[in-house]
Amino acid sequence: MAKQKMLEDLFHDTLKDIYFAEKKILATLPKMAKAAQSADLKAAFEKHRSETEGHVARLEQVFAIIDKKPQGKTCPAIVGITDEGAEIMEEYKGSPALDAGLLAAAQSVEHYEISRYGTMRTWAGELGLKDAVALLEATLKEEKATDETLTGIATTAVNQQAEAA
Numbered sequence: 001m002a003k004q005k006m007l008e009d010l011f012h013d014t015l016k017d018i019y020f021a022e023k024k025i026l027a028t029l030p031k032m033a034k035a036a037q038s039a040d041l042k043a044a045f046e047k048h049r050s051e052t053e054g055h056v057a058r059l060e061q062v063f064a065i066i067d068k069k070p071q072g073k074t075c076p077a078i079v080g081i082t083d084e085g086a087e088i089m090e091e092y093k094g095s096p097a098l099d100a101g102l103l104a105a106a107q108s109v110e111h112y113e114i115s116r117y118g119t120m121r122t123w124a125g126e127l128g129l130k131d132a133v134a135l136l137e138a139t140l141k142e143e144k145a146t147d148e149t150l151t152g153i154a155t156t157a158v159n160q161q162a163e164a165a
Helices: 007-035 039-065 076-091 098-126 130-164
Strands: none
Touching: 007 039, 007 076, 007 098, 039 098, 039 130, 076 098, 098 130
16 A cells, blocks of 8 residues: 655645746846846846745755755756746737737746745755744745835836836
8 A cells, every 4th residue: 555645745845846937037037137127137037046045955955854866857847937938028028018918927926926936935944944934934935025126116217117018
């Protein structure tokens, strides 16, 4: 009879999922920064890329805490979100609405990450993984801050530029 899956199994599977997602995001952010027309948006993407490198390092520490090898598991959700971003870059290249579309795609990524990191932090607490809780909480705070930065860029300039052109 197959072993019943427990919360620690789900935690490990979800950790592999978000690890894959962060690596995918690392590969995508430079393309988004290059495509962005707004200097503020370019800077936000570049800043988030360096933060994402830290997120990957923290996830590797969480893998070590649970005594597992860092490895990703294909995350269809992040593949779909990044594919949508690539489609926006292609379809809106050079248009006034490009940056608004890039922001929307980036915020989809952020909201996915906020959801995952919030869940992972809670599960780590329930599993008694205090060090993992701190690592996941640090990343969660950065993801929320990035989301707020993107919202600010959208509402103070980019959306108006897309509409006014």
